[in-house]
Ligand SMILES: Nc1nc2c(ncn2[C@@H]2O[C@H](COP(=O)(O)OP(=O)(O)OP(=O)(O)O)[C@@H](O)[C@H]2O)c(=O)[nH]1
Protein backbone atom coordinates (compact mmCIF):
# COMPACT_ATOMS: atom_id res chain seq x y z
CA UNK A 1 0.00 0.00 0.00
CA UNK A 2 2.74 2.42 0.96
CA UNK A 3 4.60 1.54 -2.19
CA UNK A 4 1.51 2.28 -4.27
CA UNK A 5 1.01 5.56 -2.45
CA UNK A 6 4.63 6.47 -3.04
CA UNK A 7 4.34 5.58 -6.71
CA UNK A 8 1.21 7.63 -6.91
CA UNK A 9 2.99 10.58 -5.40
CA UNK A 10 5.91 10.04 -7.68
CA UNK A 11 3.64 9.78 -10.72
CA UNK A 12 1.85 12.96 -9.76
CA UNK A 13 5.15 14.75 -9.21
CA UNK A 14 6.59 13.58 -12.51
CA UNK A 15 3.37 14.45 -14.28
CA UNK A 16 3.45 17.89 -12.73
CA UNK A 17 7.08 18.27 -13.75
CA UNK A 18 6.20 17.18 -17.29
CA UNK A 19 3.24 19.54 -17.37
CA UNK A 20 5.37 22.39 -16.00
CA UNK A 21 8.15 21.77 -18.45
CA UNK A 22 5.59 21.51 -21.25
CA UNK A 23 4.24 24.92 -20.41
CA UNK A 24 7.67 26.55 -20.06
CA UNK A 25 10.20 24.77 -22.27
CA UNK A 26 10.64 21.46 -24.02
CA UNK A 27 14.30 21.27 -22.96
CA UNK A 28 13.91 17.91 -21.22
CA UNK A 29 12.08 16.34 -24.16
CA UNK A 30 13.42 15.20 -27.50
CA UNK A 31 12.17 17.05 -30.57
CA UNK A 32 10.04 15.50 -33.33
CA UNK A 33 13.09 14.68 -35.48
CA UNK A 34 14.66 12.65 -32.66
CA UNK A 35 11.42 10.76 -32.06
CA UNK A 36 11.06 9.96 -35.75
CA UNK A 37 14.65 8.76 -35.78
CA UNK A 38 13.86 6.42 -32.88
CA UNK A 39 10.88 4.99 -34.80
CA UNK A 40 13.17 4.42 -37.82
CA UNK A 41 15.46 2.44 -35.51
CA UNK A 42 12.53 0.31 -34.29
CA UNK A 43 11.43 -0.33 -37.88
CA UNK A 44 14.92 -1.58 -38.70
CA UNK A 45 14.95 -3.60 -35.45
CA UNK A 46 11.81 -5.53 -36.46
CA UNK A 47 13.33 -6.27 -39.86
CA UNK A 48 11.60 -3.65 -41.99
CA UNK A 49 12.85 -1.41 -44.77
CA UNK A 50 11.89 2.09 -43.55
CA UNK A 51 12.31 3.41 -47.10
CA UNK A 52 9.50 1.37 -48.64
CA UNK A 53 6.50 3.39 -49.71
CA UNK A 54 4.09 2.29 -47.00
CA UNK A 55 6.50 3.24 -44.22
CA UNK A 56 7.71 6.65 -45.41
CA UNK A 57 5.20 8.55 -43.29
CA UNK A 58 5.16 6.04 -40.43
CA UNK A 59 7.69 7.73 -38.11
CA UNK A 60 5.68 10.98 -38.32
CA UNK A 61 2.42 9.10 -37.72
CA UNK A 62 3.85 7.25 -34.73
CA UNK A 63 5.11 10.49 -33.17
CA UNK A 64 1.63 12.00 -33.59
CA UNK A 65 -0.08 8.89 -32.19
CA UNK A 66 2.25 8.85 -29.17
CA UNK A 67 1.54 12.52 -28.48
CA UNK A 68 -2.16 11.66 -28.34
CA UNK A 69 -1.90 8.36 -26.45
CA UNK A 70 0.40 9.88 -23.83
CA UNK A 71 -1.26 13.29 -23.56
CA UNK A 72 -2.01 12.58 -19.89
CA UNK A 73 1.44 13.89 -18.91
CA UNK A 74 0.35 17.35 -20.04
CA UNK A 75 -2.83 17.34 -17.98
CA UNK A 76 -3.59 17.87 -14.32
CA UNK A 77 -6.31 15.60 -12.94
CA UNK A 78 -6.81 17.77 -9.84
CA UNK A 79 -7.52 20.78 -12.03
CA UNK A 80 -10.27 18.89 -13.88
CA UNK A 81 -12.08 18.34 -10.58
CA UNK A 82 -11.76 21.98 -9.55
CA UNK A 83 -15.25 23.09 -10.62
CA UNK A 84 -17.89 21.68 -8.24
CA UNK A 85 -21.62 22.27 -7.66
CA UNK A 86 -23.52 22.40 -4.40
CA UNK A 87 -27.07 22.88 -5.75
CA UNK A 88 -28.18 19.24 -5.91
CA UNK A 89 -31.30 19.44 -3.71
CA UNK A 90 -29.46 17.93 -0.77
CA UNK A 91 -28.48 14.79 -2.68
CA UNK A 92 -25.82 13.02 -0.65
CA UNK A 93 -26.04 9.39 -1.76
CA UNK A 94 -23.76 7.39 -4.01
CA UNK A 95 -22.72 8.77 -7.41
CA UNK A 96 -21.43 5.89 -9.50
CA UNK A 97 -20.06 5.91 -13.02
CA UNK A 98 -19.90 2.42 -14.42
CA UNK A 99 -18.03 1.07 -17.45
CA UNK A 100 -15.77 4.03 -18.21
CA UNK A 101 -13.72 2.46 -20.98
CA UNK A 102 -10.07 3.38 -21.27
CA UNK A 103 -6.90 2.53 -23.16
CA UNK A 104 -3.58 2.74 -21.40
CA UNK A 105 -0.08 1.32 -21.85
CA UNK A 106 1.87 -0.78 -19.39
CA UNK A 107 5.06 0.76 -18.14
CA UNK A 108 6.95 -2.52 -18.51
CA UNK A 109 6.42 -3.21 -22.21
CA UNK A 110 4.65 -0.08 -23.51
CA UNK A 111 1.85 -2.17 -25.00
CA UNK A 112 -1.87 -1.58 -24.45
CA UNK A 113 -3.92 -2.15 -21.36
CA UNK A 114 -7.58 -2.14 -22.38
CA UNK A 115 -10.28 -1.96 -19.79
CA UNK A 116 -13.06 -0.31 -17.88
CA UNK A 117 -13.08 1.72 -14.69
CA UNK A 118 -16.00 1.98 -12.28
CA UNK A 119 -15.80 5.03 -10.06
CA UNK A 120 -18.08 6.06 -7.19
CA UNK A 121 -18.07 8.64 -4.45
CA UNK A 122 -20.32 9.65 -1.58
CA UNK A 123 -20.67 13.44 -1.82
CA UNK A 124 -20.17 15.60 1.20
CA UNK A 125 -21.96 18.77 0.15
CA UNK A 126 -20.47 19.12 -3.31
CA UNK A 127 -20.58 17.15 -6.53
CA UNK A 128 -18.53 17.38 -9.69
CA UNK A 129 -19.54 17.26 -13.35
CA UNK A 130 -19.83 13.62 -14.43
CA UNK A 131 -17.61 14.13 -17.47
CA UNK A 132 -14.82 15.27 -15.15
CA UNK A 133 -14.64 11.83 -13.55
CA UNK A 134 -14.31 10.29 -17.01
CA UNK A 135 -11.60 12.85 -17.84
CA UNK A 136 -9.66 11.91 -14.70
CA UNK A 137 -9.69 8.26 -15.80
CA UNK A 138 -8.38 9.23 -19.24
CA UNK A 139 -5.67 11.53 -17.86
CA UNK A 140 -4.16 8.71 -15.83
CA UNK A 141 -4.77 6.15 -18.59
CA UNK A 142 -2.85 8.29 -21.08
CA UNK A 143 0.38 7.75 -19.20
CA UNK A 144 2.57 4.67 -18.79
CA UNK A 145 0.90 2.69 -16.05
CA UNK A 146 0.55 -0.28 -13.83
CA UNK A 147 -3.09 -1.08 -13.15
CA UNK A 148 -2.51 -0.79 -9.40
CA UNK A 149 -1.03 2.70 -9.66
CA UNK A 150 -3.78 3.91 -11.99
CA UNK A 151 -6.47 2.63 -9.61
CA UNK A 152 -4.84 4.37 -6.64
CA UNK A 153 -4.31 7.61 -8.58
CA UNK A 154 -7.96 7.89 -9.64
CA UNK A 155 -9.21 7.31 -6.08
CA UNK A 156 -6.51 9.55 -4.59
CA UNK A 157 -7.22 12.65 -6.64
CA UNK A 158 -11.01 12.42 -6.15
CA UNK A 159 -10.53 12.00 -2.40
CA UNK A 160 -8.03 14.89 -2.19
CA UNK A 161 -9.94 17.41 -4.29
CA UNK A 162 -13.62 16.65 -3.60
CA UNK A 163 -13.14 15.43 -0.04
CA UNK A 164 -16.19 13.20 -0.24
CA UNK A 165 -17.26 10.74 2.49
CA UNK A 166 -15.68 7.98 0.45
CA UNK A 167 -14.38 6.94 -2.95
CA UNK A 168 -14.55 3.50 -4.58
CA UNK A 169 -12.67 2.59 -7.74
CA UNK A 170 -12.59 -0.73 -9.54
CA UNK A 171 -10.54 -1.25 -12.67
CA UNK A 172 -10.98 -4.32 -14.88
CA UNK A 173 -8.50 -4.67 -17.69
CA UNK A 174 -6.78 -6.96 -20.14
CA UNK A 175 -3.03 -6.53 -20.49
CA UNK A 176 -1.81 -7.06 -24.02
CA UNK A 177 1.66 -7.84 -22.70
CA UNK A 178 0.11 -11.00 -21.25
CA UNK A 179 -1.98 -11.77 -24.36
CA UNK A 180 0.28 -10.97 -27.32
CA UNK A 181 3.63 -12.03 -25.90
CA UNK A 182 5.27 -13.67 -22.90
CA UNK A 183 2.80 -15.96 -21.17
CA UNK A 184 0.22 -15.46 -24.02
CA UNK A 185 -2.97 -15.77 -21.99
CA UNK A 186 -5.83 -14.29 -23.98
CA UNK A 187 -9.00 -13.04 -22.39
CA UNK A 188 -7.84 -12.91 -18.78
CA UNK A 189 -8.95 -9.90 -16.82
CA UNK A 190 -7.14 -8.26 -13.93
CA UNK A 191 -9.28 -6.55 -11.30
CA UNK A 192 -7.99 -3.93 -8.90
CA UNK A 193 -9.92 -1.94 -6.31
CA UNK A 194 -9.31 1.02 -4.07
CA UNK A 195 -11.69 2.15 -1.33
CA UNK A 196 -11.43 5.21 0.88
CA UNK A 197 -13.56 6.62 3.72
CA UNK A 198 -16.97 4.98 4.13
CA UNK A 199 -16.36 2.55 1.30
CA UNK A 200 -13.33 1.31 3.19
CA UNK A 201 -14.76 1.35 6.70
CA UNK A 202 -18.34 0.31 6.08
CA UNK A 203 -18.77 -3.12 4.58
CA UNK A 204 -22.38 -2.36 3.57
CA UNK A 205 -21.32 0.61 1.44
CA UNK A 206 -18.59 -1.46 -0.15
CA UNK A 207 -21.06 -4.28 -0.94
CA UNK A 208 -23.52 -1.75 -2.38
CA UNK A 209 -20.82 -0.45 -4.74
CA UNK A 210 -19.94 -3.99 -5.79
CA UNK A 211 -23.55 -5.00 -6.38
CA UNK A 212 -24.32 -1.82 -8.35
CA UNK A 213 -21.43 -2.39 -10.73
CA UNK A 214 -22.42 -6.00 -11.20
CA UNK A 215 -26.08 -5.06 -11.72
N1 LIG B 1 1.47 -5.80 -11.10
C1 LIG B 1 1.38 -5.50 -12.39
N2 LIG B 1 2.14 -6.18 -13.26
C2 LIG B 1 2.02 -5.86 -14.56
C3 LIG B 1 1.17 -4.88 -15.05
N3 LIG B 1 1.30 -4.84 -16.41
C4 LIG B 1 2.22 -5.77 -16.72
N4 LIG B 1 2.65 -6.41 -15.61
C5 LIG B 1 3.63 -7.50 -15.40
O1 LIG B 1 4.91 -6.97 -15.23
C6 LIG B 1 5.82 -8.04 -15.22
C7 LIG B 1 7.17 -7.65 -15.76
O2 LIG B 1 7.97 -8.76 -15.52
P1 LIG B 1 9.48 -8.93 -16.00
O3 LIG B 1 9.92 -10.32 -15.62
O4 LIG B 1 10.28 -7.76 -15.53
O5 LIG B 1 9.36 -8.78 -17.58
P2 LIG B 1 9.18 -9.90 -18.69
O6 LIG B 1 10.40 -10.76 -18.78
O7 LIG B 1 8.80 -9.20 -19.97
O8 LIG B 1 7.98 -10.75 -18.10
P3 LIG B 1 6.94 -11.75 -18.82
O9 LIG B 1 5.73 -10.93 -19.17
O10 LIG B 1 6.61 -12.76 -17.75
O11 LIG B 1 7.61 -12.34 -20.02
C8 LIG B 1 5.12 -9.16 -15.98
O12 LIG B 1 4.82 -10.17 -15.05
C9 LIG B 1 3.83 -8.50 -16.49
O13 LIG B 1 2.75 -9.41 -16.58
C10 LIG B 1 0.38 -4.18 -14.10
O14 LIG B 1 -0.39 -3.27 -14.42
N5 LIG B 1 0.53 -4.52 -12.79
Ligand SMILES: [Zn+2]
Pocket residue numbers: 106107108109110111175177178
Ligand atom coordinates in the same frame (compact mmCIF):
# COMPACT_ATOMS: atom_id res chain seq x y z
ZN1 LIG C 1 3.50 -5.15 -19.78
